[in-house]
Amino acid sequence: MTSPGSRTFVAYVEDKPGVLNRVASLFRRRNFNIESLNVGKTHMPGVSRMTFVASADRDTALRVEANLYKLVNVLHVEDITDAPAVYRLLALIKVRVEPAQRPEVLQLVEVFRAKVVDVSASTLVVELAGTGEKVEGLVAVLRPYGIEELVQTGVVAMERGSGHGPSLASASLRPRFD
Amino acid sequence: MTGPVHSPLIPTDLPKLAQAGDVRTGAQLIWETLAREGVDIVFGYPGGAIMPAYDAMPGYGIRHILTRHEQSAAHMADGYARASGRVGVAIATSGPGATNLVTGIATAMLDSSPIVCITGQVPSTLIGSDAFQEVDFTGVTLPVTKHNYLVTRAEDIVAAIREALYIAASGRPGPVVVDITKDAQQASCPFRWDSKPISLPGYRPDMPVLPPEKVAKACSMLAAARTPVILSGQGVIRSGATDALIAFAEKTNIPVACTLLGLGGFPASHELSLGMMGMHGEAWVNQAIQQSDLLIAVGMRFDDRVTGTLATYAPHAKKIHIELDRAEVNKNVKVDLPLLGDARQILTALTAEVAETKREDLWAGINNAKGDSAVRDIQTLPDTGKLFAAHVIHDLWRYTKGAAVVVTDVGQHQMWEAQYYKHDYPRRLITSGGLGTMGFALPAGMGAFCSQPEGPAVWVVAGDGGIQMTAAELSCCAQEGIKVNVAIINNGFLGMVRQWQQFFYGGRYVATPIQSPDFVKLADAHGLKGLRVTERGEVRAAIEAAEASPITTVIDFRVEQEDSVYPMVPSGAALGDMIRRPDSATPVDAQLGHNPIFETAKD
């Protein structure tokens, strides 16, 4: 689901000040290239979850993982690149739309299963949750109308099926050795 | 000449520990925690933001060594840790005191040495305001520490210091910083002590037992190998694996090469010992590695100084990597079988399963190669009245019976020490390998002495350049009654840089001739003993006089000025491609002429 040469990781980290900085500093220092990064709370108190995409081959990915484990506040890391998973990011797109053009733009929004979340005399704000490609697709068709602003989150990912993700107390928090 | 102050290295005051619930200041809790964790000495320098802590120090049975620069405090803690295996503790104030520690912290980081640095910080209410002597020290040290803490409440001090000591010492050791705001030191709270062992959810230094199938795989690789070589690194020393390594090597009859930091991990006088590998390693060691069909790397990380160019490194060899830190596996050299865990446990497990082997033809080949060694020849050089650094080190080895704790600085003397002082015991060579920090030797040697005042003699071996970086600590030796022997290998140059200028920069000696003070007078000025040696015949008496003296003694060895360290693998060259000590038939210029070597950006 990520571009070739990129790998997607999920990391559980302690929700403490400075942890994001430690992770970001590690990537910078080890010369690992980050394409996107997202952090947020989980259902477990005190535990945040990061999804990040890094350009890395399989060997580099193993070292990314091993280096992350060396950070004292990192609880669990998984490279989910080869696993079936759901990927989503959220985009808000502000398009210039004259009243006369509204119907055709709304139709396009419909096709992409996006939502209009704000309307003004000359603009629409479109919200789309989906994969990176889907967002790119929508942007491409809206571009001719004139995009005023675009913002998107980093991708978040979750493996399909059950049995993934650690619970805080479980042995699955232990790094894998292979 | 004023007499040195002889204060005994045993605490004179008795601990005054708290009961649970007793109200204590944060400053008191710092010492309370250190004392309870068995810390009995700290190296430091006071200042505004750490004054509450200093004020509370007396009475906890912890000795304080007042250094002359905070960099030295960190190096002393480091030397203390490397000599003893215990955590070394340094303490400094905020801002400039803290930033002065950074070189010492980075040195400890690159060589995996367990130290804890406690620093004062401006009051929590002023953080971020560019207050007087404010530096974001957890920010500054993030990339050069194993972990760090900013503590802003008295209630958090005990846990932070305990965790810091635990993290520094466990797993792959390293430096940890605890930055404590002044208001946290001044505030009070009830004392609490959790008697359970420390457990951190994201930090698990314990390693699982090696699965039997991996042992079996290693054994079959060992059985198939004809020219195996063991590469022994500092991990062997850290894991206390010397005996396990000897047993493994003896059962399999595999020769052992050591990295610089691994010297002493396998006894140099053992018949299976090959010597040091790498840039200034013996030629036959690097040859044996290049021709090997199986490398068994133990607790070493394939640093560029030991591999030469990776493109041609040990091209025929399969590699087994016994390593504690998973992030080191496949970092520089791709390995066939990583064995993750503690070196001692893994070697013991392998020895139990591996077949006994004889390898006569392997040794015939190695002995053949030893014949034309460039390193060994200097030992048999006739005494022409000139003093060579190699002679000094060789004699130092001889007259200290190979038993001293030798602490080296960085440069030519460091390599000569590694070549000519045969280390038979672990933890008796202390040197800055990873960072290559000039100025390290004197303070690290002082720290080593403090870890075992009754232990073997400490010999600091430094160049005339490096010693001047931290020579102010001689004053600390005098004040604190620290006894080290300082051998200055004085060649009038920043020797190693001069050697590179000679080999790779057309002999243009830019900024490498260096003037020094009269080191004998310098020692005298501190109330210490100073000696000068200009001929080989005087070396022994000077060494013996230094060892017999109860005070720190400095010997100024005036050595040959433009000697070079041989053999040498120029950085970026293949490991087998060495510059040899010139003889009349092939002087260095001719060697370089045959084999033009250019320094590259990677050097």
Ligand SMILES: Cc1ncc(C[n+]2csc(CCOP(=O)(O)OP(=O)(O)O)c2C)c(N)n1
């Ligand atoms: C702090 C620091 N600055 C610079 C260097 C670069 N450097 C490496 S060896 C060396 C020369 C050391 O000269 P000296 O201390 O006289 O020892 P020698 O090589 O002559 O034995 C220098 C400048 C370094 N390693 N560390």
